[in-house]
Amino acid sequence: MxxxxxxxxxxxxxxxxxxxxxxxxxxxxxxxxxxxxxxxxxxxxxxxxxxxxxxxxxxxxxxxxxxxxxxxxxASLSERDVEEFYAIKSILEGYAARIAAERLSERDLERLETINNNLEKLARDGDVKNFFRVHNEFHELFIRAAGNDKLLELINQLVLKFNRLRMASLSLPGRMEISVREHHKIIEAFRAQDGARADELVSKTAAIGGQVLIQSMAQEQGLKVEKSVLQRAVDV
Structure with missing residues (x-):
């Protein structure tokens, strides 16, 4: 009762x-x-x-x-807010990916594949809210695998404070599909235990996310993003 x-x-x-x-x-x-x-x-x-x-x-x-x-x-958001957040995020998550590349088990890799397959379906459905939730699971898995509790705590505090920016970035046209492709490349680097490549991919894709969001903020209603900017994420 x-x-x-x-x-x-x-x-x-x-x-x-x-x-x-x-x-x-x-x-x-x-x-x-x-x-x-x-x-x-x-x-x-x-x-x-x-x-x-x-x-x-x-x-x-x-x-x-x-x-x-x-x-x-x-709350008001500025380009500086976006730049600073994604700069820190790219460094911290890139470092986590570098360490995780040597620690992820086969079961972890299979789980990453499953999560990304789910993300692909959600992207097709245009389900941003659930995509955002499952996207967090993907990143948390490899960050936890790095085995650094302080690093995990720092990243969690950072991304919680800037959930609005992350949701806004994923809501942009084509961004969810690009995120799925980025994850495929990251998983390949993990399977190869290539920490440097994993670091590079995670860092660059975070930076691209920030650049795309800044461009969208500069345009009317934040709805139009030049394909050239999005294409850079695919080419990473």
Whole structure:
């Protein structure tokens, strides 16, 4: 009897998170715009407590900034934010891939293949949300295989804070398909136990993701990306 309120609370919280994330990614909520607690409370028929909890999580993911006496507003993103995030991500994940290349078991490699096959299906379906979730599984597997707990902790903290950037990058036209191709090359490097190649691929593909996102930010509504920029990811 006591479990039902908890389960309902969690479900509503997830709905709030999804609603705000999608509104920000689709441009319905603009940078600097206030996200009103009363409107959400009325829409979902709940108190403001779960809404504030959702706001805290969204702040940790880079979607919102919670300002004292003003409330939650959509966080602004700059080209510098993108450049700095992807520069650090490329270094840390590239290093993890270099170490993992000598440590991944055959079972790990088969799991990476399975995950990437799932990603290919999700890309065909245009399912960005589930692609994002499964994409995280791919990267976490080889990062964990590196066997460096501090490195894993650093990467997890970094990517959590910039989930918004990563989701925005994967949402761009053609980006999911390119990610699948990138993963195929990375798996090949892992099978060859070529740490230098794995490092190069992971680092370059992270950098390309940042470049594509910066270009999309510079164009109207962030919907059009030149094929030449995307093609560079395929040619890595």
């Amino acid at each position: 006591r479990r039902k309120p908890i389960e309902r609370h969690q479900t509503l919280r997830e709905k709030i998170l999804e609603t705000i994330r999608e509104a920000i990614l689709k441009g319905a909520l603009k940078p600097g715009e206030k996200v009103a607690e009363p409107e959400l409370a009325e829409r979902f028929g709940i108190s403001r407590t779960p809404i504030r909890e959702a706001f805290r999580q969204l702040e940790s993911e880079g979607y919102l900034s919670v300002i004292p006496r003003k409330g939650a507003v959509v």
